[in-house]
Amino acid sequence: MGGGMLGHATATAFAAGTVARVAGLFVTFEGIDRSGKTTQARMLCEALGNQALAVREPGGTAVGERVRDLLKEPHVEIAPHAEALLFAAARSELCRQVIRPALEQGRVVISDRFLDSSLAYQGEARGLGVEEVFEMNRWATDGLLPDLTIYLAIDPHAAAARAGGGDRIEGEGLALQERVAQAYERLAAADAGRWRRIDADRPAEEIHAEVLAAVDAARAGAPAA
Numbered sequence: 001m002g003g004g005m006l007g008h009a010t011a012t013a014f015a016a017g018t019v020a021r022v023a024g025l026f027v028t029f030e031g032i033d034r035s036g037k038t039t040q041a042r043m044l045c046e047a048l049g050n051q052a053l054a055v056r057e058p059g060g061t062a063v064g065e066r067v068r069d070l071l072k073e074p075h076v077e078i079a080p081h082a083e084a085l086l087f088a089a090a091r092s093e094l095c096r097q098v099i100r101p102a103l104e105q106g107r108v109v110i111s112d113r114f115l116d117s118s119l120a121y122q123g124e125a126r127g128l129g130v131e132e133v134f135e136m137n138r139w140a141t142d143g144l145l146p147d148l149t150i151y152l153a154i155d156p157h158a159a160a161a162r163a164g165g166g167d168r169i170e171g172e173g174l175a176l177q178e179r180v181a182q183a184y185e186r187l188a189a190a191d192a193g194r195w196r197r198i199d200a201d202r203p204a205e206e207i208h209a210e211v212l213a214a215v216d217a218a219r220a221g222a223p224a225a
């Protein structure tokens, strides 16, 4: 299958509201800061071994890593529109250069954040509009959607009490995290077929076991929920 055909097929699937499936499995982790995304992505990657490919957002390409540095620079002020476009630019490169090729090889691609982070942070919490940010990202990614999105649900106070550093986005405090958490809840509820909501205020091994079960179900073609 050529890249053009794939793009058309996934765009069509997207328009029809179905999961864009190519050969592999595309799993994303979402949740507020310190919900455990990086921890769980790493555990899943280790459990799956060679068949897995881990990526992080923004990043994973030459452009993406520089966008990452720019967005995390505390003294660079970026307006919400430009911030959303930068995330999408990094995502576009990651999709074309890394994610799609790996899926075509039949691998399980595990991404620490993806599209839904933009919907929750820029679309909802920063007020750009979920639909607008969604459309812009659809264009940027040729309509690629995850097969399975794990939402690590945790109270912002509990997450804040966990150890961890503080870049600019994390430094904005609990109010933003509350808005983002509410946005994730709405997104997950609106598409239960793709999302799997997991209570993340538990030992990491317990969460990991549920993540593995959800991945197995998704690979078997069963609904994620």
Ligand SMILES: Nc1ncnc2c1ncn2[C@@H]1O[C@H](COP(=O)(O)OP(=O)(O)O)[C@@H](O)[C@H]1O
Residues within 6 Å of the ligand: 031, 032, 033, 034, 035, 036, 037, 038, 039, 040, 162, 163, 164, 200, 201, 202, 203, 204, 205, 207
């Ligand atoms: N289930 C868990 N229970 C308690 N602490 C956790 C759990 N998962 C991760 N942590 C710790 O919480 C902090 C944030 O986890 P991390 O995986 O980096 O979250 P995120 O990537 O979502 O910001 C880290 O110090 C990590 O070791």
Ligand SMILES: [Mg+2]
Residues within 6 Å of the ligand: 037, 038, 039, 112
């Ligand atoms: Mg992380």
